[in-house]
Amino acid sequence: DGGITQSPKYLFRKEGQNVTLSCEQNLNHDAMYWYRQDPGQGLRLIYYSQIVNDFQKGDIAEGYSVSREKKESFPLTVTSAQKNPTAFYLCASGLAGGNEQFFGPGTRLTVL
């Protein structure tokens, strides 16, 4: 099946621990994106990548890091520097050049 997968669906971590969220796509899309959604709010862009081995900060990149070593994969690390990491994290992909985006099912991160 073609699509975007995110794992895990739910993630619990203790405060002060780094955690990595997985995002994989088999749509042959060049561009990938990470968004954060807080309860009752819209989506805010964390990082995006238009091509392998290149990525740019979005609007709320502090406390997060990414890598783009493969076209299919764009993992997001939530570091201990992120002040309020509990949120719903959504990954998206699309063709390069700012075309239509498609979203994965999301990961709900809770930091205890």
Add this chain to the structure above:
Amino acid sequence: GIQVEQSPPDLILQEGANSTLRCNFSDSVNNLQWFHQNPWGQLINLFYIPSGTKQNGRLSATTVATERYSLLYISSSQTTDSGVYFCAVLRTYKYIFGTGTRLKVLA
């Protein structure tokens, strides 16, 4: 930066009613998408509509880029239409999301 405003913020309808959701944006954009977020959080693509009008079943959308707004029409609403509707506008490779319209359709 560009501002994206959606109205109304909340909407309650009786099943079978029609509705219009609005998305205003403060500057020119390259593209615009409408999404439906279901109760499980999944974002479902409704329309990719930088300009003009598109229809898909009971849903249709119109974007007037020169006047910086887009409209989403839902006709004969069903309970499964409940959820949050987002518009997102594209500026230099980045999509900026509005705050959404929360729709509840009552049986």
